[in-house]
Amino acid sequence: MKNIIRDPGPLENFFIPRNVIHRERQFRDIFSSVILPLRSCIGSTAFIYGQSGTGKTVTVRQIMEKERDLHIFYENAISITSFKKVMGDLAASFGISIEGKISYESVFRLMQRVNNKQVLLIVDEALNLIRSDFEGLYSLMRSGELFGTSIGILIISVDNPALHLSAQDMRKLGIFNEIKFDRYTRNQILDILSSRASISLYGGSYSDEILSQIASLCEKSGSARMGIEILQKSAFGAQYRGADAIDLEDVRAAAAMINPFITESKLMELDFREILLLQSVCQNLINEGECTMESLSRSMAVNAEIHGIKQPDTAFIYRAIRHLETLDIVESRLESFGPGKGVRKKVYVNDVPVEVLMKKIQEISGRL
Ligand SMILES: Nc1ncnc2c1ncn2[C@@H]1O[C@H](COP(=O)(O)OP(=O)(O)O)[C@@H](O)[C@H]1O
Ligand SMILES: [Mg+2]
Structure with a gap:
């Protein structure tokens, strides 16, 4: 039996590396905006945002391991629809069960009584929650001063929340801390891959050329997750072939395998109206061979009517297209x-063939 993989653990999604590299500024910003104030009993909130795979979760996970003197509660909010539910879960982490109606006040009072540690609340994958329960978020951010208990709050999402809130909500929120996680550069991904390969693969089973090739494939997405997944699948592929080392063909096969999964996880970050809009884009591309903004608003209007939802205005369409662009879907x-005849905006689909995307959308909208 030839050997490629020494320890599969570090190639898994849940693995937390000992060192999170290239995120020094983000660590510093989290400290100065939330952790240090919290130590002086000042509550504050920071919004952390950046594309999938830019190290948001792994960064806060590392903070959780280091800051043992805080009571840190982490919640992944992907399928949560209200901040009250998050507060109920936070209370439960103190061993307090709050039945029936949860008020922020009751949670804050109980927290004060039970625990003398400062509380840091981390809400991950929160974009849909922010959009569906802005009032809950706002009350939570204000509760500290209202009830005399200060907690630190980190709200993590894939996009700048400012782009998903109304002007009125933004005014209410006032100034807030925002910490952006940029896409990794090709070289940063290469560094992350090198350190991950060194703890999971046998020396000699991979070369610099292989790692560089994987890093190049991830340059556009800037996602370390994508890099590690390609590394993992390449390694399993080479091992399965009985080879001594990963070759470029393993990398190509691995990359082809993960694309549809990436598309699917991106689609999960969209709300129903955005899914409908994306479906309208696909319909235009399939039926007309192109998608202009005019044809898009017409087919979106039809789709909205079919599904009995509010007619989308132009502002919504532009905002949603921008969101789809930040996710690299379109x-x-x-x-x-x-010359001299003006311009028009056309929308294209990235990543995968339109038909494949359309099929994914239909699968997902069946689940919504
Ligand atoms: N700076 C880094 N150093 C080491 N590993 C990283 C780094 N950033 C991301 N990773 C790895 O990449 C993958 C995706 O990171 P993650 O924190 O889950 O991204 P996000 O939460 O932004 O989507 C994880 O396997 C993580 O361990
Ligand atoms: Mg994450």
């Missing part, structure tokens, strides 16, 4: 009608 380009 790309929009301005195209000229010819």
Whole structure:
């Protein structure tokens, strides 16, 4: 039996590396905006955002391991629809069960009584929660001062929340701390891959060329997750072949395997209206061979009617297209009608063939 993989653990999604590299600024910002104030009993909130795979979760996980003197409660909010539920779960982490109606006040009072540690609440994958329960978020952020208990709050999402809130909500929120996780550069991904390969694969089973090739494939997405997944699948592929080392063909096969999964996880971050819009984009591309903003608003209006939801306005369509662009699902380009004849915006689908995307959308909307 030839050997490639020494320890599969570090190639798994849940693995927490000892060192999180290239995130020094983000660590510093989290400390100065939330952790240090908390130590002086000042509550504050920071919004952490960045594309999938940019190290948000792993960064806060590392903070959790280091800051043992705080009571840290972490919640993944992907399928949670209200901040009250998060508060109920936070209370439960103190061993307090709050039955029936949860008020923020009751949770804060009980926390004060039970625990003398400062509380840091981390809500991960929170974009849909922010959008569906802004009032809950706002009350939570204000509760500290209202009830005389200060907690630190980190709200993590894939996009800047400012782009998903109304102007009125933004005014209410006032100034807030925002900490952006940029896409990793190719070289940063290469560093992350090198350190991950060194603890999971046998020396000699991979080369610099292989790691560079994987890093190049991830350059556009800037996602370390994508890099590690390709590394993992390449390693399993080579091992399965009985080879001594990973070769470029293993990398190509691995990359082809993970694309549909990436698309699917991106789709899970969209709300129903955005899914409908994306479906409208696909319909235009399939039926007309192109998708202009005008044809898009027409087919979106039809789809909205079919599903009995509010007619989307132009502002919504532009905002949603922007969101789809930040997720790298679509790309929009301005195209000229010819010299002096003006331009129009057209939308294209990235990543996967339109038919494949359409099929994924239908699978997902069946689950919504
Ligand atoms: N700076 C880093 N150093 C080491 N590993 C990293 C780093 N950033 C991300 N990773 C790895 O990449 C994967 C995705 O990171 P994660 O924190 O889950 O991203 P996000 O939460 O932003 O989607 C994880 O396997 C994580 O261990
Ligand atoms: Mg995450």
